[in-house]
Amino acid sequence: MDLSGLKSPKGQKHKQRRVGRGMGSGRGKTSGRGQKGQKSVSGFGQKRGFEGGQMPLHRRLPKRGFTNIFKKEYAVINVGRLGALEGDEFTPEILVKLGIVKKLGDGLKVLGSGDLARPIQVVAHLFSKSAQEKIQAAGGSFKVVESAKVSE
Numbered sequence: 001m002d003l004s005g006l007k008s009p010k011g012q013k014h015k016q017r018r019v020g021r022g023m024g025s026g027r028g029k030t031s032g033r034g035q036k037g038q039k040s041v042s043g044f045g046q047k048r049g050f051e052g053g054q055m056p057l058h059r060r061l062p063k064r065g066f067t068n069i070f071k072k073e074y075a076v077i078n079v080g081r082l083g084a085l086e087g088d089e090f091t092p093e094i095l096v097k098l099g100i101v102k103k104l105g106d107g108l109k110v111l112g113s114g115d116l117a118r119p120i121q122v123v124a125h126l127f128s129k130s131a132q133e134k135i136q137a138a139g140g141s142f143k144v145v146e147s148a149k150v151s152e
Contacts, residue, residue, distance in 0.1 A: 073105035074126060079134050080114010082122060091123040092145075107147050116140070 019031035033040040049056045075092075077100065082090055085100070092108040095101040101108065110122055112130025119139035125147050127135075135142050 072107075074107050074109040075101045075104050076109050076111055077101060078111050078113040079116050079131050082110070082120060083114065083116040083118065083138075088119065088140075089121045089123075092125070107145075110135075110142070 017027070017032075018025070019027040020029075022028045030040065038044055049058055051057070075095075077095065081100070085098070087094075092101065092104055095108065096104060107125030109126040109128070110124045110131045111128050112132075112134050116134045116138040119141075120135065121140055122135060122142045123145055124142070125145055127142055127144065132142060
């Protein structure tokens with residue numbers, strides 16, 4: 001088999017519609033655009049969301065709230081999940097390499113859900129109070145890293 005023998009699947013290719021090729025073609029004169037009106041002329045373009053003069057949906061619905069452009073998006077992990085992983089030292093880079101954290105965004109935040117049975121060392125950008133207490137109670141340590149935008 002070679003490339004010259006390849007064919008597109010049946011129904012994928014359609015015959016091009018040739019308009020404006022005389023009255024006998026069935027699509028002559030007005031070329032399938034009907035009689036008169038704005039839509040029958042060349043260069044016609046309709047605005048997105050146009051509803052025939054009716055007030056468009058995006059203008060009928062009320063506008064509420066705003067988007068905070070300074071919002072920080074942190075990757076989140078729980079203490080219980082860290083305790084279940086192999087190893088005793090965890091940094092944002094290690095967690096990304098292991099595939100536990102997909103995107104760091106503005107940093108890593110450790111939360112206190114779950115139980116911790118062994119001492120671990122954790123480096124992250126934010127810790128909840130309960131996470132700090134559980135890490136210290138298990139005999140581990142935590143370190144807060146200051147960060148600008150984390151590179152991925």
